[in-house]
Amino acid sequence: MSEIRRRDPRREWIARNRLHPEHASVLAEQGGAASEWLGPNGVIRKNPRAIGFIGPNGIKRIDRSGAQQGGHAAGAARQAAQDSRRQVEIPEPAFLVAVVPELSGGRLSGHDKDLLGLARRLADADPARPGAVLAVVFGEHKEDAFGEAGIDRLLHLPGDGYAGFAPEARLAALTAVERELAPRHWLLPDSPLGGADLGRRLALRLSERPATGVWHIEHDDQAPLGWRCTARGAAESLDIQRPLPRVALALAECAEPVDETRHAAEPVSLVETLPSAFSRIEDLGQVAVDPAGVALAEAEFIVSAGNGVKDWESFHHAAKVLGATEGASRVAVDDGFMARDRQVGATGTWVTARVYLAVGISGAIQHLQGIQTCDKVVAINLDPGCDMIKRADLAVIGDSAEILAALVAMVEQQRGGQRDAA
């Protein structure tokens, strides 16, 4: 085709003039309502009337993100945005940063992700000689997004020996990692279940003086490892600035979690077989505690009742059989069916349960605020359009009493079966 662009000023003028009788046909010729074209002086001209779409309420909306015309493209655009993480491979790392995540409930917690963000800062400090982040994972897990969290190498040590309270077995494994892979940094979360115990044991075994309660790090050329850290001391009343030691136990929000890259999470294994350590500590398992005695704010599993619960006797029975702590919406509390200290939500308790079972709760914003940090929300409700269903990871539409009764029967059957088998 010829390079020279032929223009018809008259037709352009008609296209711009909405009142011209030939306007529509000229526009159609130009390929629909052109919203942008090159003007006579080489300037881009826009027709604001040709852009946008009619919104759901019959009002014209203009989306200036350039992402869409009409409501359909939006989903695709967002999909594309989610996949925009950069793939990073570090085939020959200059050094290793070992992280031992706590994996509460088998998944990376927010604390773990912050810690991995910190590990990435240490690893990526020098772009010419990047380090790799090695995660050591004990026992079974349910996580499938290790790469997204910033892990390059994954050392998974399965086996029952690491279940429960097994500091000696875990410590033996970590010392084997130290011998074989000799990471430059060891990072653990300073959290009661995870690294607070293991990290201190590891540090002393490696004869390092660890930094505990680390919440900030920065470059420092004087320090032996090139970093200095700020750590909390003396019952949270002191900030200690010191060179970053090899072993550090970090607090939550010590760094931003990884969100722009995706890493390989390539499995690695140890050459030597780990000896099954002789343990002087025997774990006899968790003790059944009365779920009603557990504070609502820290309960792990909550069954919460709202206005949709009519049969309170069977609700209490269900909570007991499931071994869950009871919660309630404000309506249930105001109507006198539940105690005030059981209320979940903005004016009640902000809960942190891993599993929140909402029975007959519509999901008012004041209630949803209270369950923001819950991991899994299960809803039982009659109304498929209510907000709780939108929040829920699993929603069952149906009558609460019937479903709870069926659930109770199944749980009892499962327990009975186990007891017979045992």
Add this chain to the structure above:
Amino acid sequence: MRPEQQGIEVAVLVSVGRHPITGRARRADQDARGLEMALGLEHQLPGSRVSLLHAGPRSEEGEAALRGYLGMGLDTLTLLEQAEGSDAIPALAEHLAAAPPQLVITGARAERGEGSGLLPYALAERLGWPLVNGLAAVEKVENGVATLLQALPRGQRRRLKVRLPAIVSVDAAAPAARQSAFGPARRAELAATAVSAEPDRELAEWQLAPARKRPKRLKIVKAASARDRFKAAAAKAEGGSGQVLEGVSAEQGAEAILKLLNEEGVLR
């Protein structure tokens, strides 16, 4: 025919605490809980002996705080006297190794100094004893094996068996300490022995400052356009990917819920 119960030797390591608001010296909360647990054990196992141990400098303020422990019903406290800023671990380890008790109870973290919570671990490593952290209760001690309850987050408890001698650390989950009586505290004896001290050189090099408030994490929305940013800021919490079961029988619904509960491992 009740088996003969034997008393055990319990050493409680105590420190000088710091009141969180006024900053004055006091008996440290966790250490006092540890002593309370030891006194409970003395009650439970007649013939047990509880001894108190502290390593550090002798000062008027510190002494008043240490007497707070004595006021809980003890006659003496052994003070390993050291210069200010020395490392307490070698002195304590030496003292414990010389006359080993069966059980050593410490607080999880000190309220002054580095407060890193390393002391019980360092002692365990030096003495080669097992260590259990976060103790909630001692259930029983039999034939040199202690059955303990360990506190887990979310109000849960775990039962452990530990061969003695052992070190255990207590935190806020242990039973609250009884009040300290002033008169007995004044009358009790503070038995001081001077010990050799290695100064903690590393700690002296660090910069200590009163804790700054940590910056609040901002919710950073990385979006290409104003529209996406607005949507992210104004959006209600949405699961989005949630599974909705509609038109199923109650049994099918319950089955799906049960599956999720089993996967999450919350049913016991």
